[in-house]
Each structure stands twice: as structure tokens, then as C-alpha cells.
Amino acid sequence: MSSTDPRSDRAFDDIRPLADNGSTPRTRDDGVLDCGRSVDELEDYLDAGEPRDAHIDHCPECQQALDSLKRMRRVTAELIHTDAAHAPEEVVEGWLKGLVGQLALEVRAGRQIPLQHEDGRARLSITEGAVRALIRDAGDRVPGIVVGRSTFVGDVTIPGEPVSVLVTASARHGVNLVQIASDLRSAVLADLARHTELTITAVDVRVDDLYGAGRSGEDL
Amino acid sequence: MSAHDDARVPLAELGDRVLVDRATDGDGRAFEVIVRRHGPLMRAYAIRLMSSTAEADDVVQESFITAWQQLHTLTDGSAVKSWLMRIVSRKGVDRLRSRRRYDDIDTVEVAAPETSGPESSAQVSSQMEALKKALANLPEQQRECWVLREVGGLSYDEIAEQLSVPVPTVRGRIARARETLTRELEGWR
Known part of the structure; x- marks a missing residue:
């Protein structure tokens, strides 16, 4: 399996004697045109946006090969995008159903974050994953911003240890970023205080993405 | 804990980067949006690579399972589409390889040339049909390399490595x- 099987390739070619009307530029097996340029070079030339080239610009063979390549690329893109546009909804639902078990298996629980029980005897904890979900939920209550990832800086497993949180977020296009980051910070701080015993020293919000541009009729 | 207000969280409007961030942190709903957004293109690629719709669907399914497990290794979430396409390349190649191994021992099952579905009659160009047929008729190893290169965007070196x-x-x-x-x-110019 380490090399091509020329026999099988030929066999296929032989059953399909194709009309060669002479308009197709001939290439050798290594993809080199008679003028000496390789099809690979022409592909690079296309990828580069067809920059000026003393040879290619005036070589009829290259021009013909370029036309073929462009047409092939266009038809390929058309085929792939047509297929993609016609992916049946039930197939997509099938993938999602198949993933449910997997998503549940991999809960991304992370570390255990201790909670003191009031009577001081029971040992309770909450997972890092649950706290991340809590931070996302807090963000979801602030219109105009959506939480991405949360990273804890500091050892969350030690009660009382100072911990800061870095939260990435995507903001709706056009909102006041300073204001919305501050709203998110307050919401996260409030929920962490209510549901955990973490000693939060800071919530740093990093807006690294925007959403909604040009989607809801808002210009700009 | 607060109730989820789904209407307020426009996950489908979000860019890939934040969806990947959320999914990496364990948000299954964000991953669902990624599946809906990129699954169809991955499938279209896999269909041409495998020359089989049923196998393409399996390859995409496997790719998403791997993607969910490996998501934390993706450093730039905005590149998730090409990352997913690469996973499809790998899974597709593996499956073609084991299919060939199986075929060597057992019957050689030539993939039936795909007949065009009902959707293709109206809007699909004759050139597309010609390409579809020509691809299905190519020797498998040629088709595999060509699709990896032209649809998957892999370099010669990458393809050589994948295929050993x-x-x-x-x-x-x-x-x-x-x-x-x-x-x-040419015939459809």
C-alpha cells in the first residue's frame, strides 16, 4: 500500500476511452506542462491572486491550464456548497443525538471546590465545571454580553485562598464595552458570593469578540 | 440558581471563538451550535472523500466526538472550521484505509456511483453533475488525494504523511x- 497500483489506474482509464478534442493542455504524470511550468506552480500563482508573471502572462499553454484550474475550483466549490446546503435536518439531529452521551460522559468537572457546611462537620464541594456554568449563567442575565471561558487564577481547592477570575466574553456590536464589562463583573461577583465561598479578589473581563454586527438591522 | 433565559442568549448569533470557549468549558449547547453550523460542510467534504453518503455521516459523527474531547487543544477558537475539516480528513483517511484492508480479504465492493437526489434536478449545473460522476469513477487512491488537496486544503506533505x-x-x-x-x-464547458 506504499505505492500506487498502476494497473488498477490504467484499468479504469481503459474502460473510459475519453474524447480528447485537443483543447485540454497535456501534462505529464508529474503535472508539468510542455512549456515547462508545473500545474503546482500555477496553483500557487492562483492562490497568490495572479500576480504579474513575465512567462505566465504571455504563455498560451499556461493561460489555458489556468482557465481549466479556475473552472475546476469554481465547480468544486459549487458542488461542496450545494451538498452542504442540502444536508438533511435529520442527519444533523442524528449527530446531535449521537453526541448526547458523549457530552454527558465528559462533564469537564475539573477540580473540587470546597464548601463549609454550617455545622462544620459535613464536607461539601462544588466542581469547577459547575462554577464555570454559574459564571456563564450570570453572564446570560446581562443583555448584550455573552461569557466564553472562565479561568481561575489561584488555588480554588484551598478554602479562603484569594482567587481571581479571568472571563472572556463576546459583546453585542454597538454596546458600551466599559459599561457592559462592569455589569458583567458585578453579576459574576454577586453570583459567586451567593453560591460559593471563594475569596474573589478580582473578576477580569476580556471582551475578545463581537456579535450581532449587521444582523439585527443595526448599521456599522 | 437562576433559571436559564434561552431567548436572551443568542448562541446562534455568536462567533466561533466564544462558542468554542463555552464548549471548552463544558457548555453542550454551544457545541450544538458548532455542530449545526459546520456539520453540513464537513459532511459535503466527507461525501466526496468517501464517495458514500452513509460513511460520510459516520465520519462526521466520529469527528465531532473527537472534537469535543480535544477542544481544549484548539488555541484559536475562530479557526474551528478548518480544525474540524482536518479532523474529517484524518477520520476519513483512516476509514478508507480500513475499508481497503477489509476489501483485500473479502469481496471488492465498488461504491455504487451516487445517483443524483431529487434536489439536484433544478438548480444543479451540468458541470457539477459531471464532476460528481467523474470523481466517483476515479480510482479510489487518486480521488482520496485529490479531495484531500482540493477540498480539504491539505498540502502534499500533509497528504503524504496522512497516507504514509x-x-x-x-x-x-x-x-x-x-x-x-x-x-x-471539458465536455460541459
Whole structure:
């Protein structure tokens, strides 16, 4: 399996004697045109946006090969995008159903974050994953911003240890970023205080993405 | 804990980067949006690579399972689409390889040339149909290399590595595939 099987390739070619009307530029097996340029070079030339080239610009063979390549690329893109546009909804639902078990298996629980029980005897904890979900939920209550990832800086497993949180977020296009980051910070701080015993020293919000541009009729 | 207000969280409007961030942190709903957004393109790629719709659907399913497990290794979430396409390349190649191994021992089952579905009659160009047929008729190893290169965007080196064959072999297969496909398309100019 380490090399091509020329026999099988030929066999296929032989059953399909194709009309060669002479308009197709001939290439050798290594993809080199008679003028000496390789099809690979022409592909690079296309990828580069067809920059000026003393040879290619005036070589009829290259021009013909370029036309073929462009047409092939266009038809390929058309085929792939047509297929993609016609992916049946039930197939997509099938993938999602198949993933449910997997998503549940991999809960991304992370570390255990201790909670003191009031009577001081029971040992309770909450997972890092649950706290991340809590931070996302807090963000979801602030219109105009959506939480991405949360990273804890500091050892969350030690009660009382100072911990800061870095939260990435995507903001709706056009909102006041300073204001919305501050709203998110307050919401996260409030929920962490209510549901955990973490000693939060800071919530740093990093807006690294925007959403909604040009989607809801808002210009700009 | 607060109730989720789904209407307020426009996950489907979000960019890939934040969806990947959320999914990496364990948000299954964000991953669902990624599946809906990119699954169809991954499937279209896999269909041409495998020359089989049923196998393409399996390859995409496997790719998403791997993606969910490996998501934390993706450093730039905005590149998730090409990352997913690469996973499809790998899974597709693996499956073709084991299919060939199986075929060697047992019956050689030639993939039936795909007949065009009902959707294709109206809007699909004759050139597309010609390409579809020509691809299905290519020798499998040529088709595999050509699709990895032209649809998957892999370099010759990457293809050679995936297939464990020398680069000149890849080059030769692609050149032959390209020549056949070009000829087939000529008739539909």
C-alpha cells in the first residue's frame, strides 16, 4: 500500500476511452506542462491572486491550464456548497443525538471546590465545571454580553485562598464595552458570593469578540 | 440558581471563538451550535472523500466526538472550521484505509456511483453533475488525494504523511486525477 497500483489506474482509464478534442493542455504524470511550468506552480500563482508573471502572462499553454484550474475550483466549490446546503435536518439531529452521551460522559468537572457546611462537620464541594456554568449563567442575565471561558487564577481547592477570575466574553456590536464589562463583573461577583465561598479578589473581563454586527438591522 | 433565559442568549448569533470557549468549558449547547453550523460542510467534504453518503455521516459523527474531547487543544477558537475539516480528513483517511484492508480479504465492493437526489434536478449545473460522476469513477487512491488537496486544503506533505506514502506518489496521483477530471469537465464547458 506504499505505492500506487498502476494497473488498477490504467484499468479504469481503459474502460473510459475519453474524447480528447485537443483543447485540454497535456501534462505529464508529474503535472508539468510542455512549456515547462508545473500545474503546482500555477496553483500557487492562483492562490497568490495572479500576480504579474513575465512567462505566465504571455504563455498560451499556461493561460489555458489556468482557465481549466479556475473552472475546476469554481465547480468544486459549487458542488461542496450545494451538498452542504442540502444536508438533511435529520442527519444533523442524528449527530446531535449521537453526541448526547458523549457530552454527558465528559462533564469537564475539573477540580473540587470546597464548601463549609454550617455545622462544620459535613464536607461539601462544588466542581469547577459547575462554577464555570454559574459564571456563564450570570453572564446570560446581562443583555448584550455573552461569557466564553472562565479561568481561575489561584488555588480554588484551598478554602479562603484569594482567587481571581479571568472571563472572556463576546459583546453585542454597538454596546458600551466599559459599561457592559462592569455589569458583567458585578453579576459574576454577586453570583459567586451567593453560591460559593471563594475569596474573589478580582473578576477580569476580556471582551475578545463581537456579535450581532449587521444582523439585527443595526448599521456599522 | 437562576433559571436559564434561552431567548436572551443568542448562541446562534455568536462567533466561533466564544462558542468554542463555552464548549471548552463544558457548555453542550454551544457545541450544538458548532455542530449545526459546520456539520453540513464537513459532511459535503466527507461525501466526496468517501464517495458514500452513509460513511460520510459516520465520519462526521466520529469527528465531532473527537472534537469535543480535544477542544481544549484548539488555541484559536475562530479557526474551528478548518480544525474540524482536518479532523474529517484524518477520520476519513483512516476509514478508507480500513475499508481497503477489509476489501483485500473479502469481496471488492465498488461504491455504487451516487445517483443524483431529487434536489439536484433544478438548480444543479451540468458541470457539477459531471464532476460528481467523474470523481466517483476515479480510482479510489487518486480521488482520496485529490479531495484531500482540493477540498480539504491539505498540502502534499500533509497528504503524504496522512497516507504514509512518499510525496511524489501523492503528486502523481493528484496530477492524474486532475487530468481525468479536467477532461471530463471539458465536455460541459
